[in-house]
Amino acid sequence: MEGINILNSIFFYSIFLIIISPIIIAVFFICKRLTKKKRIYMKLLKEGNGYIESKQYEKAVESYTKAASLYPKEYVSYKGIGTAYFQLNNFEKAIEELSKAIELYKDDVELFYYRSGSFLKLKRLEEVINDTTEILKLNHLNAPALLIRGEVYLLQKKYSKAIDDFNNCIKLNLDEVKDERSISSAYRELGYVYMELKDFGRAIEYYTKSIEIKNDDSKAYNNRSFCYIRLGNNEEAANDIIQAIKFDDKLGAAYKNYAHILIKLGKIKEAEENILKAIDLDSENGDFYIVLAEIRLLNDDYENFYNSLDLALEKGIRYYDYFDDNIVNKVSNEERFKEILAKLVIEKWGVRLSEQ
Numbered sequence: 001m002e003g004i005n006i007l008n009s010i011f012f013y014s015i016f017l018i019i020i021s022p023i024i025i026a027v028f029f030i031c032k033r034l035t036k037k038k039r040i041y042m043k044l045l046k047e048g049n050g051y052i053e054s055k056q057y058e059k060a061v062e063s064y065t066k067a068a069s070l071y072p073k074e075y076v077s078y079k080g081i082g083t084a085y086f087q088l089n090n091f092e093k094a095i096e097e098l099s100k101a102i103e104l105y106k107d108d109v110e111l112f113y114y115r116s117g118s119f120l121k122l123k124r125l126e127e128v129i130n131d132t133t134e135i136l137k138l139n140h141l142n143a144p145a146l147l148i149r150g151e152v153y154l155l156q157k158k159y160s161k162a163i164d165d166f167n168n169c170i171k172l173n174l175d176e177v178k179d180e181r182s183i184s185s186a187y188r189e190l191g192y193v194y195m196e197l198k199d200f201g202r203a204i205e206y207y208t209k210s211i212e213i214k215n216d217d218s219k220a221y222n223n224r225s226f227c228y229i230r231l232g233n234n235e236e237a238a239n240d241i242i243q244a245i246k247f248d249d250k251l252g253a254a255y256k257n258y259a260h261i262l263i264k265l266g267k268i269k270e271a272e273e274n275i276l277k278a279i280d281l282d283s284e285n286g287d288f289y290i291v292l293a294e295i296r297l298l299n300d301d302y303e304n305f306y307n308s309l310d311l312a313l314e315k316g317i318r319y320y321d322y323f324d325d326n327i328v329n330k331v332s333n334e335e336r337f338k339e340i341l342a343k344l345v346i347e348k349w350g351v352r353l354s355e356q
Contacts, residue, residue, distance in 0.1 A: 041070045048080045052087075060084040075104035075111075083114055091118040109138050116148060128152045143169050143182040150189055159193055166190045184214040191223060200227040218248035225257050234261050252282035259291050268298055286315035297327055305331070309340055 044067035051060035061084045068077035082098035085091070098115040101108070116131035132149040135142050150165030169186040173179050187210035194203035207224035211217060225240035238261050244254040255278035262271035272295050278288045293308035331337040 037070055041067050041074075044070070045076060045080065048077075048084075052080070052084060055087070057084040057087045061088075073104060075101040075108070078104070079108065079111055082111075086114050086118055089121075091121045094118040095122075106134075107138060109135050109142065112138075113144075116145075120148070120152070125152050125156060141172060141176050143172055143179055143186075146172065147182065147185055147189065150186075154189065154193060154196070157196075159197060162193055163190065166193070180213050184210045184217065184220075187213070188217065188220050188223075191220070191227075195223060195227055198230075200230045203227045204231075216247045218244045218246075218251050218254065221247070222251060222254045222257060225254075225261075229257065229260055229264075234264055237261050250281055252278040252280075252285060252288065254278075255281070256285075256288050256291055259295075263291070263294060263298070268295060271295055284315050286312040286317045288312075289315065290317065294327060297330060302331070306336055306340075313340065313343060 044063050048060045048063035048067065051057065051063060061081055064077045064080035064084065068074075068081065071077065078097045078101035082094045082096075082101060085094035085097060095115055095118045098111050098118070102111050102115070105111075112131045112135045116128045116135070119125075119127040119131065129149055129152055132145040132152075135145040136149075139145075146165045146169040150162045150169065153159070153162035153165060166186045166189045170183055173183045173186070187206045191203045191206035191210065194200075194206060204224055204227045207220050207227070210220045211224070214220070221240045221244035225237040225244065228234070228237035228240065237257070241254055241258045241261065244251055245258075248254070255274045259271040259275035259278065262268070262274060272292075275288060275291045275295065278285070279292065282288065289308045289312035293305050293312065296302075296305035296308055
């Protein structure tokens with residue numbers, strides 16, 4: 001009887017093996033296939049990362065795209081594609097791919113950082129604010145997010161919000177992060193705010209704080225020089241221009257400000273040389289042509305005065321009041337000049353933006 005039971009056990013075990021063996025074999029091959037697929041996926045990601053490091057962004061897109069086709073529910077591939085498109089300045093595609101990644105995984109700060117940068121390049125300012133706010137929800141110690149959001153508020157002329165973000169950035173860095181570069185940048189941005197508000201004395205205070213931390217910031221020197229010009233302190237303005245050019249001899253705005261100082265000092269020929277150099281460095285800055293127009297007017301070259309103003313309007317004017325009243329009086333009654341003033345839609349002369 002015992003022998004029969006043993007035979008029955010062997011029989012049923014054999015039947016079990018016959019049934020289960022194909023399943024085991026199938027599972028084995030599936031696992032083997034999945035393991036191979038995963039290896040290929042990881043290899044493609046590594047390949048894409050290598051292309052990013054070597055700045056071969058088109059090839060990076062290809063590798064990450066292949067990886068995404070293997071595992072379409074993994075966010076890392078889309079992050080790689082979006083990052084590569086960002087570096088290629090294809091910001092629409094960057095946003096598209098980074099948004100796919102965010103749909104799959106919302107806790108990666110870098111996704112929002114690159115997407116906000118793409119939105120900023122496309123001047124989609126409200127979306128920049130949304131993404132930088134998300135970054136701060138994920139990491140309240142993220143000083144760059146405060147800086148970026150503050151800069152956007154500055155562009156939108158929401159000055160109180162900009163001031164809050166820059167001050168919070170400074171406090172955060174003093175208390176927690178200890179990043180002197182961020183502190184310097186925040187002070188400089190506060191200088192922009194108060195320059196925009198025409199509080200040039202206070203703007204100088206913040207630019208000075210920025211320079212005390214980072215004493216090779218050409219833009220801080222240049223913008224402080226502009227404030228000194230507005231306050232009639234041409235000597236300090238000239239000193240700052242020298243420093244700005246020392247640290248960046250390709251900064252067109254510095255030569256523009258220097259030309260402005262030279263005009264006030266009556267050195268018209270030198271002023272012309274400097275403004276032409278500024279235009280050579282940046283031919284798309286409308287303010288440079290306003291200063292050139294002033295020089296043309298001082299030389300009684302009315303036709304080129306108006307030609308320069310037309311170019312200023314075409315390029316876009318960033319600030320105001322480069323002309324002294326007594327100079328403007330030379331043309332204030334001319335219809336052509338009145339038409340230009342009407343186009344500018346301003347008080348007296350000029351329009352405002354935040355940065356000089």
